[in-house]
Amino acid sequence: MKKITEFLYGSEEFEFVFDVPIEIAIERLKKGVSTTSRLTSEGMVGNVSSDIVKIQRVIPMVQNSFKPFLVGSFSSDGNKTVLSGVFRFHRFVQAFMTFWFGFIVLWVTMASVAVAAKPTEAWSFPIFGFLMLCFGVGLVKLGKWFSRNDKEWLKDNISNAINKNS
Template identity: 30%
Template sequence: MPLWSPLFPRTPAVFETRLSRREAVASLQAATARGNITATGSVAGTVDATRVHLYHRTPQRNSFKPHFRGQLIDTPRGCELRGRFALPGLVVAFMVFWLGFCVLWTVVTAMPLGSLEPMRLPAALPGVLMAAIGIGLVRLGQHLARDDPAELSRVIRQALQSPTH
């Protein structure tokens, strides 16, 4: 398990349906707002025959909410939507850069020539504090979006129900 897995979880999900791929795409598109401000619906994103990208719409901005990314795969009984809930890639890349810089700052200021100098420890404090703030922001955003995967799953399951159910 990578070191960053607890901070940037990636949760796999599979949704089965008896609908054909074409019907599943149409049904998911009907349940998905196209992303503009005046659209109705709690889920926005894009759906086509090869890719699905969905996220839960909320009034407040939260870059740390999980998005569902997946693809529809044909099966003998219909199709499956396979994918995962994860933070957007740009958010993860930015936070890895942020935290990496904080670690670099802390190491360079505390150990300038490879030896730990106790008098330089206060200079390392800003790097530690900035890393803590970054981790805190990620955790707060995840806490505020804690129900998003369940809401997305509910909308996906509802959209993928076959008409005979």
């Protein structure tokens, strides 16, 4: 079940450790993250606070709903700062994919009942369920493929922003 939720919702845990105090790490990351969308150059966009960190990679003129969002929080471990959380899809995408695959389960259930009742007339209904399943899986895989470099890009840029001048 964990593999299915990781696939559908793009959930992947992360943890970064930095050798700077937590206040400095927060301030440096705030300076590296824009709060508004970027129109001319790619960059990190989101919110950074002591409570929560939400960052995404924004590339001008490119839209991918399946790109990863970094959602996490800072904590302090002695002289080190830890940024931990999860890379995940946007909540709307998660809700849409839940609706999509939930509908497929409903479709296949109803199609199976129809086939059991009238096998000669309804034999093709389960095939449509299988095609919708394939389309949904293909859509998620294609979206993940288009954003395949975003996690590493975010990791590198967060590390560069926090570790600069240290």
